[in-house]
Amino acid sequence: MGVRVSIAGLASAVANQGAIGTISSIGLGDFEDAKNDYENVSREALENEIGKARALTDGILAVNFMGVLSNVEDLIPAAIRAGIMVIIFGAGIPTKLPALAPDPEVNLVPIISSARVAELISRTWDRRFDRIPDAFILEGPLAGGHLGFTLEQLDNVDDFSLEVLLPQVLEAVKPFEDKHGRSIPIIVAGGIYTGGDIARMMEMGASGVQMGTRFVVTEECDVSQEFKQRFLDATKEDIVIIKSPVGLPGRAIRNKLLQDLEAGVKIKLNCPYQCLTACKIATARYCIAKALTDSWAGDVDDGLMFCGSNVFRVDTILTVKELIDELMGELAEA
Ligand SMILES: Cc1cc2nc3c(=O)[nH]c(=O)nc-3n(C[C@H](O)[C@H](O)[C@H](O)COP(=O)(O)O)c2cc1C
Structure with a gap:
């Protein structure tokens, strides 16, 4: 993971x-x-x-x-x-x-x-x-x-x-x-x-x-304690499918980042290196590597948290x- x-x-x-x-x-x-x-x-x-x-x-x-x-x-x-x-x-x-x-x-x-x-x-x-x-x-x-x-x-x-x-x-x-x-x-x-x-x-x-x-x-x-806590708190309604900059759908916990993206909020984005072949800086709405790293470190509002469909059971x-x-x-x- x-x-x-x-x-x-x-x-x-x-x-x-x-x-x-x-x-x-x-x-x-x-x-x-x-x-x-x-x-x-x-x-x-x-x-x-x-x-x-x-x-x-x-x-x-x-x-x-x-x-x-x-x-x-x-x-x-x-x-x-x-x-x-x-x-x-x-x-x-x-x-x-x-x-x-x-x-x-x-x-x-x-x-x-x-x-x-x-x-x-x-x-x-x-x-x-x-x-x-x-x-x-x-x-x-x-x-x-x-x-x-x-x-x-x-x-x-x-x-x-x-x-x-x-x-x-x-x-x-x-x-x-x-x-x-x-x-x-x-x-x-x-x-x-x-x-x-x-x-x-x-x-x-x-x-x-x-x-x-x-x-x-x-x-x-x-992962950070904050990330684990979001898993413990997640309900069925919090689980969403997103379209990732990688070019594939992904399952994640709906949080401030995903709400901001839904609302069309612009997220500051710069890509000093191209870590993913499929990610296009011109069209990507956020840096997925940064968003996943942020949640790992504890910023579970502005970071991205992937989860399985059973997360509401933990x-x-x-x-x-x-x-x-x-x-x-x-x-x-x-
Ligand atoms: C937080 C998280 C991150 C994941 N990251 C990756 C990944 O980087 N590469 C990958 O092949 N699968 C990844 N997966 C999928 C898992 O390896 C695993 O196959 C899947 O979650 C199994 O389903 P389960 O979560 O219902 O047990 C990730 C899953 C989660 C929950």
């Missing part, structure tokens, strides 16, 4: 409980420094974050990248040099990813939202690199952050639920699993809340789940261990 929601603190705590802790590579580094040398500052900050997390855990760490990052091709090899063995890639179709990470020991995990894209990535990698993804994360329409669905599709979430998409994805990857003689685990994400949800998904053929929202309200999560801050123990207990019971 970016920006800085899941970095060394949360990722290492999750890895210490035997799950995979994911560091977000987005928006790391000092933005003032970055003005002069964005690529180097951003890469060094990621290396630093990986080092910090590694010092706190011997467990499995992943790094999440977005295809829309202007320096993604520099960051991925840097993460691998720093010892990361799981590369998660979203917000774009990673047709060239195996070329950036050719070591077959490094696990490549694209995020997808449809069987069509699962098939496209598997076919392209098979043909060009004689390789298939090591897993897919299938993110449904209830997830937090940027979403791989159109606004119209998000009006009909039941048509694109994980229950609908998962069987389609399992079928789409089957020929590639058969050809390569190994499985492509499907990890589902978006709206998974209890161990019962995990059991239901695994019974349908998922190999695991990725969870975001519930881990924001953990003691170890790297009402207490747990430790990562308490949360994972609760989920595993419910899973065993289910």
Whole structure:
């Protein structure tokens, strides 16, 4: 979870409980420094974050990248040099990813939202690199952050639920699993809340789940206390879908920033470096990197807070261990 929601603190705590802790590579580094040398500052900050997390855990760490990052091709090899063995890639179709990470020991995990894209990535990698993804994360329409669905599709979430998409994805990857003689685990994400949800998904053929929202309200999560409090206070009515400068819809908590944007208030904007390929300074109404960093730091009125559709259900801050123990207990019971 970016920006800085899941970095060394949360990722290492999750890895210490035997799950995979994911560091977000987005928006790391000092933005003032970055003005002069964005690529180097951003890469060094990621290396630093990986080092910090590694010092706190011997467990499995992943790094999440977005295809829309202007320096993604520099960051991925840097993460691998720093010892990361799981590369998660979203917000774009990673047709060239195996070329950036050719070591077959490094696990490549694209995020997808449809069987069509699962098939496209598997076919392209098979043909060009004689390789298939090591897993897919299938993110449904209830997830937090940027979403791989159109606004119209998000009006009909039941048509694109994980229950609908998962069987389609399992079928789409089957020929590639058969050809390569190994499985492509499907990890589902978006709206998974209890161990019962995990059991239901695994019974349908998922190999695991990725969870975001519930881990924001953990003691170890790297965001400000103010951000966590907004999660605790959020009601169903506070959850909105926005059109992000990244060019994708996103789910967020309605706050002063979003109200100002709705009202047409002009927000001061300058972009000293282009961190996102898709973001156009001439048409963007605000800097999403700055807005996400501001909320991380505690300015939850003028910053942007992404959230999953279940955010209204969270009402207490747990430790990562308490949360994972609760989920595993419910899973065993289910
Ligand atoms: C605050 C927040 C930030 C997120 N940022 C990212 C991100 O930078 N990259 C990404 O691939 N997914 C991101 N996500 C999506 C999560 O990784 C996860 O797949 C999703 O939230 C799962 O749904 P859940 O929140 O209902 O558990 C974010 C989610 C939240 C809540």
